[in-house]
Amino acid sequence: DTAVSQTPKYLVTQMGNDKSIKCEQNLGHDTMYWYKQDSKKFLKIMFSYNNKELIINETVPNRFSPKSPDKAHLNLHINSLELGDSAVYFCASSQGGRGETQYFGPGTRLLVL
Amino acid sequence: AQSVTQLDSHVSVSEGTPVLLRCNYSSSYSPSLFWYVQHPNKGLQLLLKYTSAATLVKGINGFEAEFKKSETSFHLTKPSAHMSDAAEYFCVVSDRRQGAQKLVFGQGTRLTINP
Helix, strand or coil, X not given: XXXXXXXXXXXXXXCCCCXXXXXXXXCCCCEEEEEEECXXXXXXXXXXXXXXXXXXXXXXXXXXXEEEEECCXXXXXXXXXXXXXXXXXXXXXXXXXXXXXXXECCCEEEEEC | CCEEEECCXXXXXXXXXXXXXXXXXXXXXXXXXXXXXXXXXXXXXXXXXXXXXXXXXXXXXXXXXXXXXXXXXXXEEECCCCHHHCEEEEEEEEEXXXXXXXXXXXXXXXEEEEC
């Protein structure tokens, strides 16, 4: 029973294309996140939503647009993909903030050619 | 601003010997601290977390970590390494203010286990 799931698992695309990554959590959490892991395995937060409201936006290019249709879903749409967008993108969820554990999805490996 | 420094990018130990992965943190507030593990081509799994209760925190798979405020450290240990422990380990800090929670990750430590 997957707690945080992401689709697709792998995504290979050409520069300039637009793509979306979907995330769903069945933990009943009210807060969801997107993280980017670069080729050196460094993880950095991109966005956070609480009850469908954007609460963290970490100076990510506006080509990246998160969308939260409901508390259980947080999708990431990327316009005009660039080579530097190649990374592993992780979705996570937690119940509130204040030190609560974040549960991570399996990641989506994006390769831009 | 908070930050985390993992003092070793790579640690190699023999199976059955102790593991020590070092982490120092910087935080203006009472921090929450976590260790996550990432096995190859997998997501991140929580090993343990500290949120101002007991300073010695026990986690899964025999790992534990001790919060030392005077040394601003949160080192991860395990008495006896197992082959399945080979993975990337991340020390993470989060402030505990109300509202948005932001996890700040260390650079990671790759743990290799020699047979």
